[in-house]
Structure formats: structure tokens, C-alpha cells
Amino acid sequence: MSGENPASTTEYIQHHLQNLVYGKLPAGFERHTENGLEVLGADTWTMAHGASEAAAMGFMAVHVDSMAWSIGLGVLFCWLFRRAAVRATTGVPSGMLNFIEMIVEFIDGSVKDSFHGRNKMVAPLALTIFVWIFLMNLMDLLPVDLVPKLMGLAGVGYQKIVPSTDPNITMGMALGVFILMIYYNIKIKGTGFIKELTMHPFNHWAFIPINLFMELVGLLAKPFSLGLRLFGNMYAGEMIFILIAMMFAAGAGTGLVFGGLNAQLFGAETNGAFWLVIFVLVCGVCWMNLKGKISTGRTVLLTLGLLTIGGGVFALGGGLMQWGWAIFHILVITLQAFIFMVLTIVYLSMAHEEDH
Amino acid sequence: MNINLTLFGQMVTFAIFVWFCMKFVWPVIIGAMEERQQKIADGLDAADRAMRDLEAAKNEATDQMKEAKQEAAGIVDQANKRANQIVDEAKQQAVAEGDRLKVAAEAEIEQEINRAKEELRSKVAGLALAGAEKILEASIDDKANRALVDKLATQL
Numbered sequence: 001m002s003g004e005n006p007a008s009t010t011e012y013i014q015h016h017l018q019n020l021v022y023g024k025l026p027a028g029f030e031r032h033t034e035n036g037l038e039v040l041g042a043d044t045w046t047m048a049h050g051a052s053e054a055a056a057m058g059f060m061a062v063h064v065d066s067m068a069w070s071i072g073l074g075v076l077f078c079w080l081f082r083r084a085a086v087r088a089t090t091g092v093p094s095g096m097l098n099f100i101e102m103i104v105e106f107i108d109g110s111v112k113d114s115f116h117g118r119n120k121m122v123a124p125l126a127l128t129i130f131v132w133i134f135l136m137n138l139m140d141l142l143p144v145d146l147v148p149k150l151m152g153l154a155g156v157g158y159q160k161i162v163p164s165t166d167p168n169i170t171m172g173m174a175l176g177v178f179i180l181m182i183y184y185n186i187k188i189k190g191t192g193f194i195k196e197l198t199m200h201p202f203n204h205w206a207f208i209p210i211n212l213f214m215e216l217v218g219l220l221a222k223p224f225s226l227g228l229r230l231f232g233n234m235y236a237g238e239m240i241f242i243l244i245a246m247m248f249a250a251g252a253g254t255g256l257v258f259g260g261l262n263a264q265l266f267g268a269e270t271n272g273a274f275w276l277v278i279f280v281l282v283c284g285v286c287w288m289n290l291k292g293k294i295s296t297g298r299t300v301l302l303t304l305g306l307l308t309i310g311g312g313v314f315a316l317g318g319g320l321m322q323w324g325w326a327i328f329h330i331l332v333i334t335l336q337a338f339i340f341m342v343l344t345i346v347y348l349s350m351a352h353e354e355d356h
Numbered sequence: 357m358n359i360n361l362t363l364f365g366q367m368v369t370f371a372i373f374v375w376f377c378m379k380f381v382w383p384v385i386i387g388a389m390e391e392r393q394q395k396i397a398d399g400l401d402a403a404d405r406a407m408r409d410l411e412a413a414k415n416e417a418t419d420q421m422k423e424a425k426q427e428a429a430g431i432v433d434q435a436n437k438r439a440n441q442i443v444d445e446a447k448q449q450a451v452a453e454g455d456r457l458k459v460a461a462e463a464e465i466e467q468e469i470n471r472a473k474e475e476l477r478s479k480v481a482g483l484a485l486a487g488a489e490k491i492l493e494a495s496i497d498d499k500a501n502r503a504l505v506d507k508l509a510t511q512l
Contacts, residue, residue, distance in 0.1 A: 023360065023361075054358070055358070057360070058358075058360070059359065059360045059361065060360065060361060061358075061360040061361060061362075062360065062361045062362050062365055063360070063362040066362055066366075067362055067365050067366070067369070070366060070369060071369055074369060074372075074373045077373065077377075078373060078376050078377070078380075078381070081377065081381040081385070082376075082380055082381055084381075084385060085380065085381050085384035085385050085388075086384075088384055088385050088387075088388035088389070089388060089392075090388060090391045090392040090395055091392075093392075100385065101385065101389055104382070104385050104386065104389065105389065108386065120378070121374070121378055123382055123386075124374060124377040124378035124381065124382035125374050125377075125378070127377055127381070127382060128370075128373050128374045128377045132373060163366075166362065167359065168359060168360060168362035168363045168365075168366060169362065169366045171359065171363055171366075172362070172363045172364070172365070172366025172367045172369075172370060173366060173367075173370050175363070175367055176366075176367045176370040176371060176374075179367075
């Protein structure tokens with residue numbers, strides 16, 4: 001929120017990119033606590049306070065926020081679709097059920113298009129991947145500051161609400177798919193899989209090392225391309241939201257009355273509350289206009305006035321950009337979920353086909 | 357980019373959700389959808405069949421109507437013919453009757469004439485005799501003259 005000077009800008013970005021981490025601090029780690037410096041006597045499992053502690057935890061750590069949002073959204077997916085499944089009848093479907101069936105039909109079509117083997121797992125897998133990743137990506141459309149700020153008020157220091165901007169999450173899913181690929185490659189092809197790795201593309205024993213190298217690289221590239229593509233796209237999207245939010249904040253700093261009045265009323269740190277008031281007022285004005293209480297001309301004037309007080313035209317510009325990017329991002333999040341799903345189907349389909 | 361235990365956490369979660377979806381979501385929804393698809397297909401089939409039946413029934417009705425019309429037209433024709441025939445017959449009968457009546461009348465008239473002639477002849481003989489008697493004023497042998505006069509009368 002406070003994007004007035006470079007230091008706090010960096011801080012703002014770093015704060016946004018820091019997960020909430022629970023992990024093992026190694027023995028001998030020097031911890032900064034309220035009681036001063038504290039040297040840990042033994043390995044300690046604890047919540048990390050800040051990026052340095054999270055970094056010190058290394059591999060033995062869990063991103064609590066990523067896991068929580070990921071599981072929560074997964075449960076939401078299961079709940080929604082289970083409810084639809086329970087209600088599914090052969091009669092006329094309606095409302096939510098229609099929507100769910102549309103998704104199921106879409107997935108079914110995609111699977112039938114590219115997967116020709118016989119496997120009861122691929123379609124549900126594709127459905128889970130598509131909807132779950134879509135939901136995780138969808139969190140990107142929530143205002144970047146909303147949840148972290150609220151969680152901050154509740155005493156939680158860090159919160160990344162888009163699990164798919166966490167490489168652990170995307171790579172976790174990609175590795176899950178990779179394990180399935182290997183499993184079905186071996187199950188369907190047996191020794192043919194080894195032959196595939198060693199005798200392609202040059203079918204001669206002398207080329208085995210070269211073949212093995214090429215095929216292994218090709219094989220290992222699949223989970224990485226799968227996981228990192230999703231991560232990269234979502235991370236970049238999130239980053240742009242953060243940057244626009246900073247611009248928004250910087251623009252707000254130019255508000256006519258903002259600097260003085262806000263500092264007077266709330267102090268520099270709580271300008272979020274000030275914006276909330278402005279936001280509510282603007283919403284109220286628009287609502288009154290919708291209800292026909294005030295004319296459109298007056299509405300525009302009042303809104304502009306409020307914006308001038310609250311954050312100037314830059315803030316409006318920032319808001320519009322945020323909005324525009326969010327609309328564009330709807331495409332990205334759907335597309336990325338779709339690509340992840342399609343590639344999963346294609347990879348599994350390749351694992352099921354004898355001929356390379 | 358820090359890879360940590362979250363990776364495995366996500367893998368396990370992923371597996372659980374996929375399992376759940378495979379067990380409790382996908383088969384149920386797809387089953388219901390396929391069943392409904394079947395139902396709709398059957399319904400459409402039935403509708404098609406009904407349409408065809410309707411078409412056939414319509415054709416049949418049209419055919420029957422046509423047949424009935426033809427039949428009716430035939431009957432009317434026949435009736436007309438019969439009527440004409442009856443009228444003709446009646447006409448012929450009437451003409452024949454008229455002819456017969458005419459012939460009878462003519463015969464009667466002839467008869468009448470003959471009788472009148474006969475009567476006149478007989479009367480004429482008497483009159484001639486009376487006249488002759490008057491003229492001669494003498495008694496003439498009635499018997500001898502009668503034969504004469506009768507001979508005269510037949511020559512009339």
C-alpha cells in the first residue's frame with residue numbers, strides 16, 4: 001500500500017511474494033525475537049517470522065498459505081461437484097447443475113479428442129486439474145491487497161492467496177502427472193518403455209547413450225514445462241497486479257487533500273481505511289444514481305470530487321488498469337488451466353500408445 | 357523460488373482430490389448425463405416415429421377422402437343417368453300411349469261414321485220409299501219394291 005519511496009516499494013513487493021511458512025529452523029540459528037537475539041539450541045518447528053527465517057528453513061518447510069488455499073479450493077471443487085453429482089438426475093437439469101454438466105461435458109470432449117486408450121482415470125484427472133487450477137488461478141482476481149491486509153489485521157504476517165504462483169504447488173501437480181506418466185508407460189509398454197528410451201530416434205545399439213540422453217531430456221522436460229509454465233504465467237500476472245497496485249498507491253499519494261488530511265486523520269500507515277471510506281462514498285453515490293435520487297451529471301462530479309480528495313485521477317487510472325488487467329487475466333487463468341489439462345491428457349495418451 | 361515440503365503436500369492433496377473425483381464425482385455425473393442423453397435420443401426417436409405415423413395417417417386420410425369423392429361422383433353420375441333414363445322411358449311411354457289413344461279414337465270415329473252411314477242408308481231407303489209412295493200415290497207392292505229400293509240404298 002505504501003508505495004511512496006523505493007525502499008518501501010521493494011518491501012511491498014517482497015512482502016507480497018513471501019509465503020506464510022511453517023518449518024524447521026536448524027539448531028544454532030540466530031532468531032530475532034522481542035527479547036532480542038535468541039540462539040536456537042535444537043532444531044525447532046515453528047512459523048517463520050520474515051523471509052530470512054523462511055530461507056533458513058530450506059527444504060524442511062511448508063507454505064501454510066499455499067497449502068491452505070490449495071486444499072480449501074480443492075475441497076470447494078469436490079463439494080460443488082459432489083453436490084452436482086448427488087443432484088444429477090436424468091430429468092431436466094437446471095441452474096448450477098447445468099453449469100457443472102457443461103464443464104464435465106467439455107472435459108469429456110477434450111479427453112475423447114486426444115486420449116484414445118482405455119483408462120477410467122484420465123477424465124476425472126483432467127476434470128480435477130482443470131477446475132482446481134482454474135479456482136487457484138481465480139484467486140488472482142481478488143484485489144492483491146485485500147486478503148493479505150485482512151489477514152494482517154487478524155495477526156497473520158504473510159499471505160499469498162494464489163497457490164498457483166507457488167512453484168511448489170504447480171510442480172507438485174506436474175510431478176503427480178509425471179508419476180502417472182511413468183506408471184502407465186511401464187504398465188502399458190513394459191520393456192517397450194525402455195526400448196523407447198534407448199532405441200529412439202536412432203535404432204542402433206551404438207547410439208544408445210545418445211538416445212537415452214535425448215529421450216530422458218525429453219521425458220523430464222514434460223513435468224517441468226507443465227509446472228513451470230503455469231507457475232510463470234501466474235507469477236507474472238500476480239506481479240503485474242502488484243505493480244499496478246503500487247502505481248495506484250503512488251497515484252493516490254498525489255491526491256489533493258490526501259497527503260495532509262489522511263496523515264492528520266489516520267497517520268501514514270492506515271491510508272487503507274481512508275480509501276475504504278472514499279470507496280464506500282463512491283459506491284454510495286453510484287447507488288443513489290442507480291436509484292434515481294441524483295442526476296448522472298452530479299454523480300460524475302461527485303465521483304470526481306471524491307477521487308480528487310481520495311487519490312486523484314492517477315488512482316482512477318490505476319483502478320482502471322487493475323480492472324483491465326483483471327479482465328485480460330480471466331483469459332489467462334482459464335487458458336493456463338486448460339493448457340495444463342490438455343498437456344496432461346496428451347502426455348498420458350502418449351504413455352498409453354505403443355508406437356512412438 | 358524455494359522448493360520445500362509443500363511440493364509433497366500438494367502431490368498428496370492432488371492424489372486425494374483426483375481419487376475423490378474419480379470415485380464420487382465423475383462416474384455419477386457422466387452416468388446421469390449419458391442416461392439422459394439416451395432418454396432424449398429415445399424421445400426424439402419416438403417423436404420422429406410419431407411424425408412419420410402422422411404423415412402416413414394423413415396420406416391415408418387423403419387417399420380415403422379422394423376415394424370417397426370419386427365414389428360419390430360415380431354415384432351422382434349413375435343417378436343422373438338413371439334419372440335421364442327414367443325420363444326417356446316416361447317420354448316414350450307417353451308417346452306410345454298417345455299414339456294408342458289416337459288410334460283408338462280414330463277407330464271409334466270410323467265406327468261412328470260407318471254407323472251413321474248405315475243409319476242414314478236405312479233411313480234413306482225409308483224416306484225414298486215414302487217419297488215414292490207420296491209421288492205415286494198409289495199403293496205399290498211394298499214387297500216388290502222394297503227389294504228395288506234396298507238395292508238402291510246399297511248403291512248409295
